[in-house]
Amino acid sequence: MNLKELSLKLGLSPTTVSRALNGYPEVNEATRERVMAAARRHNYHPNTRAIRLATGRAMAIGHIVPVSTKHEIVNPIFADFIAGAGETYTRAGYDLLLSVVSDQDETRTYRSFKSRGAVDGVIVHAPSADDPRIAFLTEIGMPFVVHGRATGATAPYAWLDVNNRRAFRRATDFLLDLGHRRIALINGLEYMDFAIRRRSGYEMALAERGLVLDPGLMHSDEMTESYGYRSARNLLALPDPPTAFLVSSMIPAIGVRRAVEERGLKLGRDISLITHDDELSYLRNGEDVPIFTATRSSVREAGRLAAEMLLELIATPDMTPPTRLLEAELMVGLSTGPARTLP
Amino acid sequence: MNLKELSLKLGLSPTTVSRALNGYPEVNEATRERVMAAARRHNYHPNTRAIRLATGRAMAIGHIVPVSTKHEIVNPIFADFIAGAGETYTRAGYDLLLSVVSDQDETRTYRSFKSRGAVDGVIVHAPSADDPRIAFLTEIGMPFVVHGRATGATAPYAWLDVNNRRAFRRATDFLLDLGHRRIALINGLEYMDFAIRRRSGYEMALAERGLVLDPGLMHSDEMTESYGYRSARNLLALPDPPTAFLVSSMIPAIGVRRAVEERGLKLGRDISLITHDDELSYLRNGEDVPIFTATRSSVREAGRLAAEMLLELIATPDMTPPTRLLEAELMVGLSTGPARTLP
DNA sequence: AATCAATTCCAAACCGCTTTGGGTTTCTCA
DNA sequence: TGAGAAACCCAAAGCGGTTTGGAATTGATT
Numbered sequence A, B: 001m002n003l004k005e006l007s008l009k010l011g012l013s014p015t016t017v018s019r020a021l022n023g024y025p026e027v028n029e030a031t032r033e034r035v036m037a038a039a040r041r042h043n044y045h046p047n048t049r050a051i052r053l054a055t056g057r058a059m060a061i062g063h064i065v066p067v068s069t070k071h072e073i074v075n076p077i078f079a080d081f082i083a084g085a086g087e088t089y090t091r092a093g094y095d096l097l098l099s100v101v102s103d104q105d106e107t108r109t110y111r112s113f114k115s116r117g118a119v120d121g122v123i124v125h126a127p128s129a130d131d132p133r134i135a136f137l138t139e140i141g142m143p144f145v146v147h148g149r150a151t152g153a154t155a156p157y158a159w160l161d162v163n164n165r166r167a168f169r170r171a172t173d174f175l176l177d178l179g180h181r182r183i184a185l186i187n188g189l190e191y192m193d194f195a196i197r198r199r200s201g202y203e204m205a206l207a208e209r210g211l212v213l214d215p216g217l218m219h220s221d222e223m224t225e226s227y228g229y230r231s232a233r234n235l236l237a238l239p240d241p242p243t244a245f246l247v248s249s250m251i252p253a254i255g256v257r258r259a260v261e262e263r264g265l266k267l268g269r270d271i272s273l274i275t276h277d278d279e280l281s282y283l284r285n286g287e288d289v290p291i292f293t294a295t296r297s298s299v300r301e302a303g304r305l306a307a308e309m310l311l312e313l314i315a316t317p318d319m320t321p322p323t324r325l326l327e328a329e330l331m332v333g334l335s336t337g338p339a340r341t342l343p
Numbered sequence C: 001a002a003t004c005a006a007t008t009c010c011a012a013a014c015c016g017c018t019t020t021g022g023g024t025t026t027c028t029c030a
Numbered sequence D: 001t002g003a004g005a006a007a008c009c010c011a012a013a014g015c016g017g018t019t020t021g022g023a024a025t026t027g028a029t030t
Helices: A003-010 A014-021 A029-041 A048-055 A076-092 A103-116 A132-140 A164-177 A193-208 A225-236 A250-262 A299-315 B003-010 B014-021 B029-041 B048-055 B076-092 B103-116 B132-140 B164-177 B193-208 B225-236 B250-262 B299-315
Strands: A060-067 A095-102 A121-124 A144-147 A159-162 A183-187 A218-220 A244-247 A272-277 A293-296 A323-326 A329-331 B060-067 B095-102 B121-124 B144-147 B159-162 B183-187 B218-220 B244-247 B272-277 B293-296 B323-326 B329-331
Touching: A003 A014, A003 A029, A014 A029, A048 B048, A060 A076, A060 A103, A060 A299, A060 B076, A076 A095, A076 A299, A076 B060, A076 B076, A076 B095, A095 A103, A095 B076, A103 A132, A121 A132, A121 A299, A132 A144, A144 A299, A159 A164, A159 A299, A164 A183, A164 A193, A164 A244, A164 A272, A164 A293, A164 A329, A183 A193, A183 A225, A183 A250, A218 A225, A225 A244, A225 A250, A244 A250, A250 A272, A250 B250, A299 A323, B003 B014, B003 B029, B014 B029, B060 B076, B060 B103, B060 B299, B076 B095, B076 B299, B095 B103, B103 B132, B121 B132, B121 B299, B132 B144, B144 B299, B159 B164, B159 B299, B164 B183, B164 B193, B164 B244, B164 B272, B164 B293, B164 B329, B183 B193, B183 B225, B183 B250, B193 B218, B218 B225, B225 B244, B225 B250, B244 B250, B250 B272, B299 B323
Parallel strands: A060 A095, A060 A121, A121 A144, A144 A159, A159 A323, A183 A218, A183 A244, A244 A272, A272 A293, B060 B095, B060 B121, B121 B144, B144 B159, B159 B323, B183 B218, B183 B244, B244 B272, B272 B293
Antiparallel strands: A095 B095, A293 A329, B293 B329
16 A cells, blocks of 8 residues: 555545645645545555655664674673663654674764665764764764763764763762772773773872872773673782772673672672662662662663754754763662771 | 766766666676776765665664563663674675564554565564464564574474573483482573473473472573572572572573572582573673583574574575574583582 | 677666645635 | 635656666677
8 A cells, every 4th residue: 555546545646645644734634634544544654765765864863883803792781772762763753773883894884874875863882082983974964972972072062971980980989988998990991981081080089089099900891791700800819909899880890799709708898899880671780779889870761862862963953962961870789888908 | 976977977877877786787897897986986875765665675674672661671682682683684785673662562563664664574582482473474474583483383484593492401401410409490481482491491301300390499580680689599598498590591690699699608519500691792601611501502693593594585585484493502610510408 | 791689778667755836726805 | 796815736846776678789690
């Protein structure tokens, strides 16, 4: 059932039927009703391909999942972020186009999105400092919203981020208040912008109390469980081990816990741990009382909001790029306590 | 730059240019070269929307991420499965359309995919027993491959699955051989087909040794960390607690470990645990020696293979539906040992 | 040299919708 | 009653490709 057939059945022109269905004013309300009813009855849905060609809009948003050829990691954060964004798209009648490409092909994919007219905009994931994608997308005129920020960008651009620096500064302060002085930082890859900001928050808090940084306590890598475990095991084996850990995600935090318990120590009593918690749906931080003390910010909600910002930007191309900074809550759980010197 | 402009520049008709680029034989090789070179030089990419309308093919595959309104869980397996499938699509020039819909809207989404002509085929995730989607998709003539199987389907359909029954039977046998008699099963939701098969494997192994099932040892729920923790904590508090756990995924297994250690027990010594391991990229089961003894099967590889099957099915519509059964390896790790009676 | 086949290219139709630019009716008001 | 405005509807021209059905040219064959 297509437009022509439907209009034939109704004894109207395709023009009128199209207008009736799309809510244009130049059609009689009675006629509109009749058309609507017929469309429903015959289960008519306009062909997406034709709409897209005719309007020049793709009615789709692109997300690129970069798969690093080095470590082959699929960021577990994506699933929830995309679920959030997807809810927004579905509501607005947009499709979500997911492209899995090796990281060095990313700009090629953006270019192809553009020249093929496959999407109306994109979300940029996991920005690094001075991320080249921002200038590139601006240049080719592709609307975008960055999930995170990219220190070093000159021109304004649209972004949505968590206040990572403040969150980690507060978390560090909290540990310092508990008497901890040797605090390890188990961070993400430090070319990532979020990791840079978190480290900066950590450093600021220490500096404020006149403490010197110990580079030996600062680790940085892809945020897997194994990484958390390995880091913590090595750190706990030091002659002067840390009494607290500040961790960038629940997943390495679980690895840290494994190392701590393997050593016969107990979190919250012998060792303190604060992690960032993205509220991943399958990895809730406990049910009533949080397992880990955590800086908390829902990545799913971030996805919803970023998608809304992008759709708005597409609808109003020459608006000033919207930005939004979310604050993370500091939730006290069972993994922190006063500093104790280890036996 | 579009086809008409390019053909004008070349002094050829759009027909010839199109044919040259698409490898049709009725064009001079010299001309083809010339066209190819010009296309590259002017960075010409045919407009996807126009191709889709003209050919009637969507050049896209749909994946539906059902978000249960009850528990709001995003299956963490998706991320890796989709990454695998996405690799195949990218290589074949297909797009991946992701739709996030609440579970009761799923068939509506399939219908809309069909009538809008948005995709050429779909992957069906997480089938339940007698999954209605299979009959439905067959009826509307939408090519599909099921990731998993649906006991109870009558007509043949395309699927790719892990031999869950055999895997869990072997795992149970392994525990029995170690002397365990009270083995808890921490399963996924039991309307899911994979969970039914795993349970069946577990039951078969017990029955074979003449052991009676204890329903009190069998839990079933959405596979989150909290669920694993809660189940294990309750089970370990029983007067006659299990000495071993058989778990459906790494994520609840981590919860089980938390409960075990909280009780001051040690995995592999006091309590044995075998989990299924999907080889999630961010949650590797240890680096050299597996943390958990596990039945292992890469879900990412499954994604790659399922996508290949689907593309094949789309290219050859009246082939008999392909099927593929993957065997899981049983990897011995540090979480299993001979049965010990607890103090 | 005439004939037939193969090669090479093109004009025009088509995919299914939106949108422009009128053309009729009907209504309003002097 | 006639003019102008408003309301309602339509034919036709896109959107940017692919594909059909020739036409013109070249080559091979007798």
